[in-house]
């Protein structure tokens with residue numbers, strides 16, 4: 001069903017077993033698990049899917065080695081397992097990521113760690129090689145504990161001279177480097193939309209709507225507002241999952257509940273176009289302590305470099321922006337590790353900020369607030385509502401599946417339904433049937449080229465962007481006259497139209513910011529916006545006024561939220 005068909009069926013029948021509020025990764029994860037278990041479920045997102053924290057991450061599929069020093073062993077173990085599952089279930093988007101820690105002293109932190117476990121040390125402190133070695137041994141052990149097959153290699157220490165030979169721009173003050181493996185989620189927003197599409201394909205009674213706001217609730221009714229038309233819709237759910245991230249308490253308030261589950265912290269990133277820095281890091285992420293003790297990262301994101309992040313308490317998530325001060329902080333911290341480089345704000349091609357939906361906490365520093373997830377249940381005598389509300393608090397992108405599994409188990413128990421299927425080994429979107437090696441990729445590309453007439457070169461690009469969904473896209477491209485776009489010669493008109501028609505794109509910025517990496521990599525031009533607006537107008541029937549409004553909206557979002565002036 002397309003959007004308007006879902007809306008008219010909602011008017012006819014407002015009953016649904018589960019309503020999910022929020023289309024970030026946690027809402028979408030729960031949506032998929034419920035869908036594959038045959039539950040009729042409606043997900044509503046007031047903006048575009050993944051427009052909140054889920055599009056503001058550091059792109060790491062990771063166990064979170066630093067959480068070991070907070071004593072979060074269960075959480076790290078679970079996240080390492082989920083990292084491994086992501087590498088296996090979404091190999092088109094999640095790739096192994098060698099992560100290198102430059103170490104500037106041998107012993108610091110050794111005596112701090114036990115104090116931290118006991119909650120007696122409040123500020124971050126420098127970690128020396130011995131502490132890092134112990135942490136990495138534990139991390140490796142968690143990786144191995146999952147089963148016979150090791151998904152990523154073990155960690156490795158390099159001496160100072162070996163390190164400087166490998167990374168010749170590295171600060172010569174280092175005493176060692178340590179390299180371990182995590183995963184890179186190269187385009188998290190694509191992974192999320194593919195999950196949502198999978199869910200709808202499994203279950204005809206599962207629907208996800210973007211631009212649909214939850215605006216209020218009474219005893220047995222939730223009121224939604226179509227953001228595109230302002231029209232209200234009633235829904236009668238048996239259960240509500242509040243996956244509104246850092247807006248969870250705001251959403252509960254709309255339902256008449258006064259909760260204080262969230263204590264969000266803002267985190268910002270910048271994306272740099274800087275070939276020397278990109279070459280200096282190679283294919284490694286550098287993960288290290290800045291001089292203030294905060295752990296920060298320099299991450300290879302395609303041909304750009306992603307740098308982050310901060311951790312600042314905020315009250316209103318809508319106001320989070322990456323400020324000039326944060327950008328300068330990032331530029332300075334790069335020089336701690338690569339002191340010979342010359343960097344300035346002119347190298348920044350994109351910036352973003354998001355708010356972590358962390359649990360409300362009395363911890364003395366933000367870094368001590370647990371990154372683990374929990375499900376807060378409000379029901380029964382507490383409220384006059386006929387449905388319970390499960391709020392999904394905290395968590396990480398990496399462990400969305402585990403949180404989804406836990407909330408789905410709870411929901412199934414409430415609905416009196418058995419679990420029919422689990423998602424542990426379920427491939428995601430274009431990860432299904434994705435070629436396991438280059439020989440298989442070549443074979444698939446050749447056979448698809450023969451079948452669709454699309455050149456091998458183009459198909460290789462499609463596989464890189466969309467995994468095995470390349471097959472549907474190439475077949476669609478072959479179904480009509482197609483041509484490369486002037487402003488994006490490595491993309492074609494019908495490729496874009498396929499995405500517009502099949503990936504719930506409503507606005508131009510949905511495509512530029514969340515269905516593709518164009519904006520984040522700093523590749524958007526004014527000419528591209530104008531050309532794409534023309535393609536979208538044909539596909540979606542926009543008139544001249546709507547087209548102009550879309551262009552203006554896109555330019556304004558790029559400037560206001562991402563520091564991109566075109």
Ligand SMILES: Cc1cc2nc3c(=O)[nH]c(=O)nc-3n(C[C@H](O)[C@H](O)[C@H](O)COP(=O)(O)OP(=O)(O)OC[C@H]3O[C@@H](n4cnc5c(N)ncnc54)[C@H](O)[C@@H]3O)c2cc1C
Pocket residue numbers: 021022023024025026027044045046047048049050051052053054055056057058059060061062212213214215243244245246247251266267268309354355356357392394395396397398399
């Ligand atoms: C700076 C930063 C770096 C991070 N780095 C990593 C990392 O490298 N690896 C990792 O694993 N995790 C990382 N995380 C954590 C991870 O990104 C988040 O935990 C996760 O994305 C939270 O997802 P969510 O679905 O709960 O929230 P969100 O993605 O914020 O989704 C909530 C959604 O609810 C919607 N909503 C709110 N109110 C309503 C309403 N009334 N009606 C309808 N919809 C509504 C919002 O529009 C929003 O889209 C990072 C987070 C941040 C902020």
